[in-house]
Amino acid sequence: MTQKGRGWFIAAFLTPATLIYGLLVVYPLVQSFAFSLFRWRGVSQKRTFLGLGNFTKLAGDDAFMKALHNNLVLLVVGGVVTISLAVALAHGLQGSGKVARTLRGIILFPQIISLVVVAILWMFLFNPGFGLLTSGLNAIGLRGWVHTWLGESKTALGSVGVAFVWYAVGFYTMLFAAGIRALPAEVQEAAEIDGAVGLRRFWKVTWPMLWSVKRVAIVHFTIAVMNVFALVYLMTRGGPDRATETLLTYLYESAFTHSEFGYATAIAVVNFVVVMALAGGIMLWFRRNPEVART
Numbered sequence: 001m002t003q004k005g006r007g008w009f010i011a012a013f014l015t016p017a018t019l020i021y022g023l024l025v026v027y028p029l030v031q032s033f034a035f036s037l038f039r040w041r042g043v044s045q046k047r048t049f050l051g052l053g054n055f056t057k058l059a060g061d062d063a064f065m066k067a068l069h070n071n072l073v074l075l076v077v078g079g080v081v082t083i084s085l086a087v088a089l090a091h092g093l094q095g096s097g098k099v100a101r102t103l104r105g106i107i108l109f110p111q112i113i114s115l116v117v118v119a120i121l122w123m124f125l126f127n128p129g130f131g132l133l134t135s136g137l138n139a140i141g142l143r144g145w146v147h148t149w150l151g152e153s154k155t156a157l158g159s160v161g162v163a164f165v166w167y168a169v170g171f172y173t174m175l176f177a178a179g180i181r182a183l184p185a186e187v188q189e190a191a192e193i194d195g196a197v198g199l200r201r202f203w204k205v206t207w208p209m210l211w212s213v214k215r216v217a218i219v220h221f222t223i224a225v226m227n228v229f230a231l232v233y234l235m236t237r238g239g240p241d242r243a244t245e246t247l248l249t250y251l252y253e254s255a256f257t258h259s260e261f262g263y264a265t266a267i268a269v270v271n272f273v274v275v276m277a278l279a280g281g282i283m284l285w286f287r288r289n290p291e292v293a294r295t
Contacts (some may be wrong), residue, residue, distance in 0.1 A: 029272075034267040042261030054266035064267065067245040068274075074161055074246075075225045075278075082165050083217060086172035087210075089180075091202060093173075104177070107172040115167070119234035122163040126150050150236050153243040160235055160244050164228065172217050179213035180206060214284035219279050226275045247271045249281055 036054055038047040045252035058064050089107060091101045110118060123263050126130045148160040183206065191205040229248035232238065238245035238253070247267060255264035 026185050030036065032265050032268055032272075036269045038262045039260075040262040040265075041259045042255065043259065047262070050262070054263050055270070058221075058266055058270060059121060063242055063245065064249055065190055066242045066249045067119060067250040070244060071226055071228075071246050072087070074164065074228065075158065078161050078165055078168075078225060079218065079221050081161075082169050082172055083214075085165070085169050086217070087176050087207075088168070089173045090176035091206070093177065094180060107116060107173050110167045111170045115230045116234060118163060118167050122159075122166075123150065123235055126159050153241050153251055156236055156243045160232055163235065164225075167231070168221070168224065169265050172221070175217055176210065176213060179210050183209050212284065215282065218286075219282050222282065223275055224279070226271060232247055234238060247274075 013252060022244050035047075037051055039053070040047045041143040070112070092105050093107075128134055128148045128151070129145065131149075133149065134146050139141065147155045149155050162223070187205060187209070188201070191201050227248060228246055230246055232246050233249050238249040251264045251271070252269040254260045255266060262280065
């Protein structure tokens, strides 16, 4: 096949996918940026051009700032807890025995059930009257520690964060487990011969060699947290007093409660920019493995 014929062959395969991607992804994205420049109720074609007015309003919106703050808290604290648990579980469940396989399946179980079920489950667990957490604290004599977990500002965000970590940790455990299994066996054997065993071998050999897996995990977790909606909305509706408000729950409120679709679209645009900036920063940070750079 000539070079020209090969080019036409590639174009024939790429064109349909490119058109579909442009129609279903690029066009709605561009349209969203356009809508964010207008005051629009969403129920008619009447729109008032505001320019950057919606974004200026966001800068002074305490509810929006609270939502962004909550997203970032979930990202940092939830990220550290989730990734740490996932790495520990992945490292501890590397065996091929029946027990290890069973435990891996149990850890992955939350990923195969609906987020609606996860939210309802944790709402029951956190119920201040008959929830498992309350019953457990009462049973060991810690009645003073009992709270209306999802109804108090000081505990609501942490409670939602626990539910999110429980739901997410299985996926990242499997991700790191696959990364550990893919490491060259000869490297592990050489480290063991040199006396690096147990935790020392993990920190000096295994952990640095998981550089690309860490990058994927952190980027994926960032996107997941910045776009969390269903779990928070079902458990708390963003309350109490916006203690668990996130960008997407506030977007939903702005659009479907206050009929401010232009303002809601501006929130979506800011969320998109924040996600892209964070993901880009993470990719830049992980652009080169420092362990490789030393060699």
